[in-house]
Amino acid sequence: MSTTAPTKRTPLPAALENELEEVFGDRFTTAEAMRRQHGEGESFHANEPPDAVVFPESTAEVSAAVSACHRHGAPMIGFGAGTSLEGHVAALRGGVTIATSGLTRLIELNPEDMDCRVEAGMTRKALEQHLKGTGLFFPIDPGADASLGGMAATGASGTTTVRYGTMRENVLGLTIVLPDGTVIRTGGRARKSSAGYDLTRLFLGSEGTIGIITEVLLRLHGIPEAIASAVCSFATLADAVDAVIYTIQSGVPVARVELLDDVQMDAVNRYSDFDYPVRPTLFFEFHGSAAGVEEQSTEVGLIAKELGGTDFEWATRAEERSRLWAARHEAYYASLALRPGARGWATDVCVPISSLADCLLKTREDIDAEGLLAPIVAHAGDGNFHVLFIIDPEDEGEMARAKRVNARMIEQAISVGGTCTGEHGVGYGKVPYMRAQHGDAVDAMRSIKEALDPKGLMNPGKVVA
Known part of the structure; x- marks a missing residue:
């Protein structure tokens, strides 16, 4: 695994820039500082800035941006709050980042049915504020104040998964802009349905590779006594x-x-x-x-x-x-403080609960044997654990040791029926392990990607690259 992915960039067509500037005005930018801000998440992966960033404020505007990029053959990358850890938002082939930070409305709240519909840019903590006084809460807590659209796109979970499940159990439906600009809605407010393919689950965890999520229909829960x-x-x-x-x-x-x-x-x-x-x-x-x-x-x-x-x-x-x-x-920032000036490389796996002790202990021994500083945190109730390597990315020897530990940890997790990532997602950081985990099913995933995104413009280089 490398810390950077191969990039193949072509400049944005002038006609596309003109079209986006006409539609978005000052919400379209090619400023270097803004491009770099949207070229990385919270990881050590190299910054890969897009060529431009747009800030839509509605599903219709997301559709307009996607349609324009599709016509002109430009890559497009969805961006929520920038809290991802596996290079999800890196513009590996340039293109346009479509930032959903302006989509922040609570569209509907249905206390009797314990659900709500929000725009994708609303953050978890903002939703908490909207729910005050209702007796309801949304339980998925990944720690970071991530956007709910980003949480859906990565199939996020967190500290409460052991009781309340992940985003997959708590998302009832989605509004999605497909790679050609078409807008579709999946799922619905009924608690069950046997009507057709479960497209909601297809897009959950797809990391913006087959569509950009603009609205999320969420299941809510009663606040415990x-x-x-x-x-x-x-x-x-x-x-x-x-x-x-x-x-x-x-x-x-x-x-x-x-x-x-x-x-x-x-x-x-x-x-x-x-x-x-x-x-x-x-x-x-x-x-x-x-x-x-x-x-x-x-x-x-x-x-x-x-x-x-x-x-x-x-x-x-x-x-x-x-x-x-x-x-x-704050464990992430607490760990970084152990070695000022270093960077954090957070990685995770998830294993069957019966294998947690063996996998976790072997990983701890491996870290110590390699002489690395790397705290371990586990959502232990569901078998998911995280290693945070505190490293100097410029130290080739140290990076090589960390990569060895990461690879052995993932290989062991897969060997016992686990996964290369329990909640961080694939991005491009975990792409090298997809074949080992899924075998020929990766080809099926790629076929879905090609069917929905034949031009390969949606977040290229991620998940099934």
């Missing part, structure tokens, strides 16, 4: 993982269970001013009735104690829980 968070540390990583496995196998409906290894806990303590033991640690959250939360926490506490876990340190008030989970979500 009681919420409690707890922290528990363990002597070994194996004990912490076993506590998670036994909890899941016991059927306890935990809402969140996050695992931070000792390296990550050291970083969190320093960055967020905590004083937790520098040992493998589990962050739990329990949702339900007051009696249900008490029952869940008691059962998990007994499991943890049998494995040598410390007594739970509780956070029951909203501000305490917020501080605790803010520290968890």
Whole structure:
């Protein structure tokens, strides 16, 4: 795997630039600073800026931009909040970035049916504000304040997946602009349908390679009567993982269970001013009735104690829980602070829960053997774990060691029936592993791509490149 992908650029046709400028006015730009801002996400992958950026404010304007690019044969890349980690938004062949940051309306809210329709540029935290006072919430929490369209495009998940599922379980429908500018709607507000192909699931996780999402119809959930968070540390990583496995196998409906290894806990303590033991640690959250939360926490506490876990340190008030989970979500920046001036390379895999301990422990041993600084964080309840290499991309030897660890981790995950990425997505960073995971199914994916995007203009070089 290389840190950059081959690029083949051709200048934008002057006629296309003129057409886009006529439609969008000052919401069309070729300024270098703006192009570079839209040429990378939050990863170490090289900045690959587009030739131009447009800022539509409606589905119709997205369609106009896509239609123009299609007629002139220009690549186009959808851009949400720029929080991606695998080079998803890099303009590998130049072209036009279509930024959805101006699509921020709440189109409809249906409290009785527990759903809402939003434009793709609305962020997760903005939706939280709209839902205040309704008794409802949207549970998918990837940590970053990502756009909901971007979360749908990458099939995002996060800390609450163990109870509420991923975007795939919480998106009821989409509005999508196809590569020729055609606008379609998929899914609907009914809770089930047997009418035709499930196009919603096709576009979820497609990363803008077969269409640009402009609206998302979301399933909402009722805010639990009681919420409690707890922290528990363990002597070994194996004990912490076993506590998670036994909890899941016991059927306890935990809402969140996050695992931070000792390296990550050291970083969190320093960055967020905590004083937790520098040992493998589990962050739990329990949702339900007051009696249900008490029952869940008691059962998990007994499991943890049998494995040598410390007594739970509780956070029951909203501000305490917020501080605790803010520290968890700031783990990326806490890790970078361990080595000022370095870059972060975040990578992830997901394995069957029974294989989590073996895969995670082997990866930790491999990191240490290679002499790398790389904290591990896991959405342990669903078998998904992340490694954050804190590296100097200019140090070829260090990069080579990190690539070896990453490759061995992915190969092991695939060998036990896991995946090369649980939630980061493919982008172009994980493209080299798609064939190993999916075999000839990659050809089927490519056939779908070619059928919908015969000119190969939608986010080229990603997913099935």
